[in-house]
Amino acid sequence: MKYRLAEGxxxxxxxxxxxxxxEPLGLPQDEAEYSLKALEKVAEVIGAKLQILRRRKGKKGIIYEVLVRLSREDSPPVYVNVASLGNVDAGKSTxxxxxxxxxxxxxEGLTMRSIARYLHEIESGRTSSVSTHLLGYDSKGNVVNYDIVNPxxxxxxxxxxxxxIIFVDLGGHERYLRTTLRGVMSRIPDYVMLVIGANSGLSVMGREHLGIAIALKIPVxxxxxxxxxVHEDIVERSLEELKxxxxxxxxxxxxxxxxxxDDVVVAAK
Known part of the structure; x- marks a missing residue:
């Protein structure tokens, strides 16, 4: 388990x-519970905690999908860098x-203004700089930002x-493409969050940002x-265009x- 935690x-x-x-056969209820407790004991020895993500039925019994994470008391938090890319006015900062x-x-841009760095960004409603914002989770998967005075x-x-999760908020206007590139290259993101406005679809700059992520081999x-x-038909059309x-x-x-x-759990693997 130590090796797998270090690897992950x-x-x-x-x-x-x-x-x-x-093969997803599953285990009888008592055996599944026993295995879960054994895994929990091993995790405790190395200073980790368990979180059950899913409990589902297999062909012959119960299947548990479990996330093991090093506890905060014994190690610094796990970091994931996510760069926010997409066309201007797609709603990245929001x-x-x-x-x-x-x-x-x-x-009317209230949320965007709360994380904007400069006055001209507040006035124009467009991000022109590179900024980072933290989203934290406790050992049980609850968001900690919402329980503190200033999130x-x-x-x-x-x-x-x-x-x-460290969100790297970047500009979407072509005028700030060089700044956006600097933000992506300097932060070394683990993932790119490509934000697409349903009302405009994947525009030229959105495709440019997607190309940058693909060229740098960053998961998107x-x-x-x-x-x-917009109407549901337009949303579906935008999704099909993206696919x-x-x-x-x-x-x-x-x-x-x-x-x-369930799709979230599958995608997270």
Missing amino acids: GGEAFYVIGITDEG LVGVLCTGQLDDG LDESQVYLSSSKV FAVMTKIDM KILKMPGISKLPFEVKDY
């Missing part, structure tokens, strides 16, 4: 009830602000978290915003659409 940067997935060949503060936007206080988020996940502003682009030669990615919690 402080986290590891375990599946109880799978054969060596990967999305990061909502995630980090837990407060919904008012439709954007990085020191408090750090001290209270077992895992920290896409988030579609503003789906409440088509991802399958094009030179990109050759297999799109996986996340619709529920």
Whole structure:
């Protein structure tokens, strides 16, 4: 387990009830519970904690999918760097602000203004610089930002978290492309969050940012915003357009659409 945690940067997935060949047979309830307790004891010895992600039925019994994470008391938090890319006005800063503060936007840029660095960004509503914002989770997977006085206080988020997602908020306008490139290259992100506005789809700069991520071999996940502003048909059309682009030669990615919690667990692996 120590090796797997070190390999995974402080986290590891375990599946109880799978054969060596990967067949999801499952275990009887008592055996599954016994295996889970044994795994928990091993985790305690090395200073880690368990979180059950899913409990589902196999062919012959119960299957547990478990996340093992080093506890905050014995080690610094696990870090994940996520660069926010996408076209201007796609809602990148607003999305990061909502995630980090837990407060919904008012439709007039309130959340964006709360995380903007400069006056001209507040006035124009467009990000032109590179900024970072922390989203912390405790050992049970709960967001810590929402329980502190200032959810954007990085020191408090750090001290209270077992895992920290560092959002790198970047500009989407072509005028700031060089600054955006500098932000991506200097932060060495683990993932790129490609933000796409449902009202405009994947525009020219959005495709440019996607190309940058592909060229740098950074894993990409896409988030579609503003789906409440347009009809469902337009949302579906934008999704199909994105999937088509991802399958094009030179990109050759297999799109996986996340619709529920089970899909989140599968994607996280």
